[in-house]
Amino acid sequence: MTELSGGAALPQERRVVTAIPGPKSLELQARRLNAVAGGVGSVLPVFTTRAGGGVIEDVDGNSLIDFGSGIAVTSVGASAEAVVRRASAQLADFTHTCFMVTPYEGYVEVCEQLAELTPGDHAKKSALFNSGAEAVENAVKIARAYTKRQAVVVFDHGYHGRTNLTMALTAKNMPYKHGFGPFAPEVYRVPVAYGYRWPTGPENCGPEAAAQAIDQITKQVGAENVAAIIIEPVLGEGGFIEPAKGFLPAIVKFANDNGIVFVADEIQSGFCRTGQWFACEDEGIVPDLITTAKGIAGGLPLAAVTGRAEIMDAAHPGGLGGTYGGNPVACAGALGAIETMRELDLNAKAKRIEEVMKGRLAAMQEKFGIIGDIRGRGAMIAIELVKDPVTKEPNPEAAGALAKACHAEGVLVLTCGTYGNVLRFLPPLVIGEDLLNEGLDIIEAGFAKL
Known part of the structure; x- marks a missing residue:
């Protein structure tokens, strides 16, 4: 072959x-x-x-x-043939204009595909960036703008990136955080349902870990202060931990009941990697915001935040963006990657x-x-x-x-x-x-x- x-x-x-x-x-x-x-x-x-x-x-x-x-x-x-073909054609037309200066169709088309592919049938919008860390950081900005709150809750063993804020969100010290502080404030870490290492066994892990996490958020932070809860539906760098069944639905319900934006970080697990378009589909989770990168564009640098239209629109015009975000060649690569995922x-x-x-x-x-x-x-x-x-x-x-x-x-x-x-x-x-x-x-x- x-x-x-x-x-x-x-x-x-x-x-x-x-x-x-x-x-x-x-x-x-x-x-x-x-x-x-x-x-x-x-x-x-x-x-x-x-x-x-x-x-x-x-x-x-x-x-x-x-x-x-x-x-x-x-x-x-x-x-991949479709990635090479589409990106090469785009390279020949133009490499960059900056979407915030003069826009182009490829960016819009990627956002349309994301609205179609991500979980939930609500109205969705997206913003495109360069890296997973940028996507997570912007998801926090959007959640804070929408809720008018500051606190962000993350989980043991989680990994979210290497920028200052995403290092704060990341659990592991070496090699990601060591010597690089101080880190962004208003970040709180709670237990995750790590079945293999749960003291009372994997069968009890989901509900017990969710109860512990919710108890800590309620007592130590106050649900009314939390802008976003961010979790990888399958934790990547932390060891490919699948949260025990029942954990994610309980956390989502808590977020929904308290006006907290639930963010699924699907940067490593998204785009067919787990046998579904997105790993959160496994327990029927519909996140408010979903962050994607890695598998999105066949190797070209692209990332996205996709979510409920009313949340995505909370940031003021000009509040989101970046010079290279949604680069036209990377967008072409993404459309080629999605075409390949569907066809094969x-x-x-x-x-x-x-x-x-x-x-x-x-x-x-x-x-x-x-x-x-x-x-x-x-x-x-x-x-x-x-x-x-x-x-x-x-x-x-x-x-x-x-x-x-x-x-x-x-x-x-x-x-x-x-x-x-x-x-x-x-x-x-x-x-x-x-x-x-x-x-x-x-x-x-x-x-x-x-």
Whole structure:
């Protein structure tokens, strides 16, 4: 199977011809260390020349199986035909005018698509930005303008970005917040329904965690002071935590009852990643505002806040925007990505990836006691590694060692989690099943070596 990649066929195969990273990558890494700020890290310093379908090709001629999708971005592949076609045509017409100076149809069309695809049949409007953090930050601005309140409630293990406000919203200190304070005020953190680690067991987690969160908000903040409650329907960087059933509906009801804007941060989980257009659909959640980025535009920088028209219109004219927000080339890419998702039924593909991965991972869990939990939905799957399945003590060393072993064999995997002990799998939704299984073979061999 080959992937049309910028007009050239990219063989869909794993190929390891040098050590990883190879000599040319090491040469480029030396140049990078001289020129690029040290604070910008890389999971694996192999330098990419081409990518598409389920593979990444590097400067040394290695072809790696991609279980990362650039952190859930290239869901349609890193060079999807419709994205390349539409973005190339737009590049030839104009690269930029600034929508706030002279607008263009692509921006409007993306907003129309978002109104159609996001949950709920109410009137919706959108505003477009460049990054997920920008989208979250603007969702807070909009919620504050609408409610005339200031407090924002977020959750344990949540991740929302790297700007000052979104660092405040993010739970994890290293590497996101350490040394970068002081942070924006009026941010309050409450418990989330982390079933695997809930003291009274996953079966009690949803209602108990919701009751705890609501109690804390009521006592410590006051519901009447809260502008927005923000949560990822599947928590990303925090470890692909699916809040236990019943938790999200209870939080939404509390928000609705108290005039609080409920914001679903779908930046990592949106656009077919979990086998639904948006992860919040799983329990029938209809958010007031929804933030999107990552998978929206096939790898081009674009983000959005979409929500109830009356909330979105609360900000005064000129209060939202940014020079590059809704760039015309990125909008064209988004329309190409959405076209691809519809045509290839990538929700069905994500569900099939889940079926294959969870089946294989469950078999591994029976063999290897360090796999404490398997979780996630669609092509957003994770395993949590522990030192002991009874105590559930986190095992970040094993996660790091396993990732390293996979990288050496030509499979790109990512780690995450508050404790650094979670391996997360985010393959492109267009990956071939043969590549998917080959990648899982290598993960299994890595466990056997551990």
